[in-house]
Amino acid sequence: KAGVTQTPRYLIKTRGQQVTLSCSPISGHRSVSWYQQTPGQGLQFLFEYFSETQRNKGNFPGRFSGRQFSNSRSEMNVSTLELGDSALYLCASSLQGSRYFGPGTRLTVT
Amino acid sequence: GIQVEQSPPDLILQEGANSTLRCNFSDSVNNLQWFHQNPWGQLINLFYIPSGTKQNGRLSATTVATERYSLLYISSSQTTDSGVYFCAVGNTGGFKTIFGAGTRLFVKA
Numbered sequence: 687k688a689g690v691t692q693t694p695r696y697l698i699k700t701r702g703q704q705v706t707l708s709c710s711p712i713s714g715h716r717s718v719s720w721y722q723q724t725p726g727q728g729l730q731f732l733f734e735y736f737s738e739t740q741r742n743k744g745n746f747p748g749r750f751s752g753r754q755f756s757n758s759r760s761e762m763n764v765s766t767l768e769l770g771d772s773a774l775y776l777c778a779s780s781l782q783g784s785r786y787f788g789p790g791t792r793l794t795v796t
Numbered sequence: 797g798i799q800v801e802q803s804p805p806d807l808i809l810q811e812g813a814n815s816t817l818r819c820n821f822s823d824s825v826n827n828l829q830w831f832h833q834n835p836w837g838q839l840i841n842l843f844y845i846p847s848g849t850k851q852n853g854r855l856s857a858t859t860v861a862t863e864r865y866s867l868l869y870i871s872s873s874q875t876t877d878s879g880v881y882f883c884a885v886g887n888t889g890g891f892k893t894i895f896g897a898g899t900r901l902f903v904k905a
Contacts, residue, residue, distance in 0.1 A: 719893060729882065729895035742892045774837050783827045783886070784844035785893065790837050
């Protein structure tokens, strides 16, 4: 089976812009979760989706949003980008509790 | 929320040495995984181990859920074992994954 894929892999944006990141889970996995990794804060949970429903959300401002489609693919959106949003954004798909991560999208905000 | 503490924060080993990494968590969990993050940022799934013991080659892990800790053992370490090891837990019904701060391992040749 193909692993979790994320696009794009690298992204450079300017403050105030918005960005959309995409994640395609492993075939058959219906749960997708998103994480932000920064040197200062480590790996932080953003949100988790299952069958197009958000099941939980981390402690992030409303500028961070996500959705899941009927084919389990997921997108996350960050609006009004700030310098502090520069990070590695990781997506994971899971089956029976075990999470499998994609390679991540490295976002740089200038 | 659940707190996850990993120790030690940093570890330097000579190739061939053994090591034990620890993960303590503050509340009951129904989900615990160990990951290795390689230099390119990819998180590699090592073990899904909410309880009990598992082994995979030179790696093994034990979780004692009643005492709220998990251990990752690396035997006969190799330079390719270098990287950051994370413990991640999920609480019952919360559908939220909490990561520890990680243990940064460097294996010298």
